[in-house]
Amino acid sequence: xxxxxxxxxxxxxxxxxxxxxxxxxxxxxxxxxxxxxxxxxxxxxxxxxxxxxxxxxxxxxxxxxxxxxxxxxxxxxxxxxxxxxxxxxxxxxxxxxxxxxxxxxxxxxxxxxxxxxxxxxxxxxxxxxxxxxxxxxxxxxxxxxxxxxxxxxxxxxxxxxxxxxxxxxxxxxxxxxxxxxxxxxxxxxxxxxxxxxxxxxxxxxxxxxxxxxxxxxxxxxxxxxxxxxxxxxxxxxxxxxxxxxxxxxxxxxxxxxxxxxxxxxxxxxxxxxxxxxxxxxxxxxxxxxxxxxxxxxxxxxxxxxxxxxxxxxxxxxxxxxxxxxxxxxxxxxxxxxxxxxxxxxxxxxx
Numbered sequence: 118x119x120x121x122x123x124x125x126x127x128x129x130x131x132x133x134x135x136x137x138x139x140x141x142x143x144x145x146x147x148x149x150x151x152x153x154x155x156x157x158x159x160x161x162x163x164x165x166x167x168x169x170x171x172x173x174x175x176x177x178x179x180x181x182x183x184x185x186x187x188x189x190x191x192x193x194x195x196x197x198x199x200x201x202x203x204x205x206x207x208x209x210x211x212x213x214x215x216x217x218x219x220x221x222x223x224x225x226x227x228x229x230x231x232x233x234x235x236x237x238x239x240x241x242x243x244x245x246x247x248x249x250x251x252x253x254x255x256x257x258x259x260x261x262x263x264x265x266x267x268x269x270x271x272x273x274x275x276x277x278x279x280x281x282x283x284x285x286x287x288x289x290x291x292x293x294x295x296x297x298x299x300x301x302x303x304x305x306x307x308x309x310x311x312x313x314x315x316x317x318x319x320x321x322x323x324x325x326x327x328x329x330x331x332x333x334x335x336x337x338x339x340x341x342x343x344x345x346x347x348x349x350x351x352x353x354x355x356x357x358x359x360x361x362x363x364x365x366x367x368x369x370x371x372x373x374x375x376x377x378x379x380x381x382x383x384x385x386x387x388x389x390x391x392x393x394x395x396x397x398x399x400x401x402x403x404x405x406x407x408x409x410x411x412x413x414x415x416x417x418x419x420x421x422x423x424x425x426x427x428x429x430x431x432x433x434x435x436x437x438x439x440x441x442x443x444x445x446x447x448x449x450x451x452x453x454x455x456x457x458x459x460x461x462x463x464x465x466x467x
Contacts, residue, residue: 119165120169128148128152131183132149134182135182151210152210156219160219163218170222172225173186174188181194183200194360196363199211199214217311218237220311224256224339224343240297240359249351250351254305255305257308259310262312268291269317269319275295276295282377299330304323307319318335320335357400360456361398362384363455367459374386378399383400385399386400388417388467390417392414395409395413403449404448404449405440405447406440407440415434417465421462425441429444
């Protein structure tokens, strides 16, 4: 099948699924026409090719037919939503996601014969490319060129001055992205920015001192860092946090925010409370979760306990902080549906 034809078929299916789930009556062809008026045909073909090659699939839950994910996550929920409500009865394409999916398809085409690994939403990074155990390339996707260049300017400032991983990054996207470069098991050789009708690749130089780096312009296309890469060692496993983070972002927007853990936890999810920003979910690499009960406050803590009880999870709200348990054992995130967990958390604390 022609790649553009395949993309159009998938897109119309997403709109139809969104209509059924949300009670909309949007015209698939009208939404597609708006997308094609802005997105280059080559990008849409790259998404279609990723479906033809079996790298992308849709979630099979009928209520989530407009969610897309990588095929190696078949049977799991927690994918990315392709459409979102607009004003009135209209719906919009998720513009940034379509840039991301196109870049994924393009990079995957080069990576496959070279033995490289490409991932979507990997440890909160939009796209990653691994050469074995080495993180070769990290791609950050934006809708507009201006957004990408603003992010670059601020990231360069953080790289020059340095920062701590526990510096407050709420509402500070450039600091979050700077942290992604320097955290453990990261340090990609290349960093790239990509938007509609824009892409730029950079070489990252890591300096001595507290998380300092320089981002140098590289005269390369997005795929060129992959061409001579040779994989060595085993690629790190996927993070179990990513599907949960995606679903919480979809349901809560910026009312719950996620940041890198500064201590033993891998990631922390924060909510506003009377005493300041509170960790509602502290997630370890092994999937254990704890909650700051005291910081959350009695009312929200009780609501969270009740919501989690409905799915068999128990937290002790008499403590200052508590690990989650299920069946008298430590709760492990990888054993659960991230969509259900996100739904209960958001319902309780917002």
